Amino acid sequence: MEKRSYFAGKLLPYALLMPQLLVTIVFFYVPAGQAVYQSFLLQDAFGMSTQFVWLENYQLLLSDPGYYQAMTVTAVFSVAVTTLSLSAALLLAVQADKSLRGAGIYKTLLIWPYAVAPVVAGVLWLFMFQPSLGMVAGGLRRMGVDWNPYLNSGDALTLVVLAAAWKEVSYNFLFFLAGLQAIPKSLIEAAAIDGARPTRRFWTIIFPLLSPTAFYLLTVNIVYVFFDTFGIIHAVTHGGPAGATTTLVYKVFNDGRAGGDLGGSAAQSVILMAIVIALTAVQFRFIERKVNY
Amino acid sequence: MVENRPLANLVSHLILITGVAIVAFPVYLALVASSSDPTTIANGQLGLIPEGHLFENYWKVLFQGTERSTKQPMIVPLFNSLVMALIISIGKIAISLISAFAIIYFRFPFRHTAFWVIFLTLMLPVEVRIYPTYKIVADLGMLDTYAGLTIPLIASATATLLFRQFFMTVPDELLEASKIDGAGPWMFFKDTLLPLSMTSIAAMFVIQFIYGWNQYLWPLLITTRDDMQTIVIGIQKMLYVTDALTEWQLAMATTILAMLPPVVVVVAMQKLFVRGLTETEK
Secondary structure (H helix, E strand, O other): OHHHHHOOOOOEEEEEHHHHHHHHHHHHHHHHHHEEEEOEEEEHHHHHHHHOOOOOOHHEEEEHHHHHHHHHHHHHHHHHHHHHHHHHHHHHHHHHHHOOOOOOHHHHHHHHHHOOHHHHHHOOOHHHOOOOHHHHHHHHHHHOOOOOOOOHHHHHHHHHHHHHHHHHHHHHHHHHHHHOOEEEHHHHHHHHOOOOOOHHHHHHHHHHHHHHHHHHHHHHHHHHHHHOOOHHHHHHOOOOOOOOOOHHHHHHHHHHHHHHHHHHHHHHHHHHHHHHHHHHHHHHHHHHHHHHH | OOOOOOOHHHHHHHHHHHHHHHHHHHHHHHHHHHHOOHHHHHHHOOOOOOOOOOOHHHHHHHHHOOOOOOOOHHHHHHHHHHHHHHHHHOOOOOOOHHHHHHHHHHHHOOHHHHHHHHHHHOOOOOOHHHHHHHHHHHOOOOOHHOOOOOHOOOOHHHHHHHHHHHHHOOOOHHHHHHHHHOOOOHHHHHHHHHHHHHHHHHHHHHHHHHHOOOOHHHHHHHOOHHHHOOOHHHHHHOOOOOOOHHHHHHHHHHHHHHHHHHHHHHHHHHHOOOHHHHHOOO
């Protein structure tokens, strides 16, 4: 881990670290600390006086049905997006891993959505599913489906799930493909000689060996759904109808901006912070384990 | 391939083609919409074949702007996005390179502390500290400036980790040889370390360029002026027009323009992109 030889400078290393440390302290640690501090404060409606209220903001938050709704929405959203994008990506990666003609072209054609901004993904899907002029929405209407994501909460959630999953398939595909290509071909051949059919080989050999990759992707996807989907929700549904697509992050944004409830918004931020820390910790424990394989 | 099964291969091709089609269809439809005229779209009569207004629509979006909503010619936000993506990606790489260099090639008190301070920012995405960060940027007078758009995003735990990892694999003999030749830290950094890191830097650039280009929440918070917007914010503003119909053909042209640069970067530099993505798998 350590270098045997190094330079002797005393001040130079600090000067080299200065820009990065300055940015992290001013724009990361100070505001994060302020969020924690503000979460213990209560400000009156006119911003005239503030008082230290310990955990009152958290109590208020945990007794607010709107907060539970946002939690439920975030949970449903996470499960739906990860299930959809992981399974689609695995299906595609398994096909692309076979030495098919044109496998390289398929790969290129499947990974580019990674570069698409979440908000762009949202707008692309909104255009197809816009109730009055969308092409897919028109098809649904002709089939007798009463589709309207502006009014129906299930429809709205479905739309943002589809857009979010569409964008995330490429990332998952890439990692599953890398994981598949790392599995020694001799294992598969040995199983084939023993008479195991492709389906059986997949479930008894390939799938278990892929599970570290799948687990890593699971945490990455959850982080993605929590944070990066903000753009999709902000552009497509504005958290509506009636809070049906208001995720925890969207709620922090909306409550702080519209309501001016600084303490409550800060308390929400702190809870989110705890969630990120937990997710990152899980991710790192997994990576340490993988190194030991 | 263990055994050759023509039928199974055919099924695989079909699955992959379906996948590619589903992935590509929304973008194709956007392309068709951006070549269409407003009435066709508003009546829900948009077909699958491009129409003749492609050039006209892109010209309008780029140089004249929409008739309703912001009226901002999109060439300006497009330029802002480019500036933002470039400052963020180059800035992240630059400050992470020198941080990693300091941590690996020097011995000084608080070396590990410094590393952890940088590392733990991974756990503090902008979403969990929205308003306090906004307030600091406002207090520093950086709202509606390129500095405000980029500097708060420029710290990078991922890039620092990646370069630190890479520097560890550089043989110690290289440093010893440079020292014998009388090279100081700067000479060693510039003449030995940088040339060796070129591939890692390029891979990092691809990832960070996309990251910078696609930022949404941050520019949404700290830009108020239409001429300081980025292109992804421009799309959102086009969608919500009070008392008027959305100009979908222009919104879809903007969408295509907004996704084109990062997608071109990924496709053109696919090898570097894949490398960058898998290496930053922290």
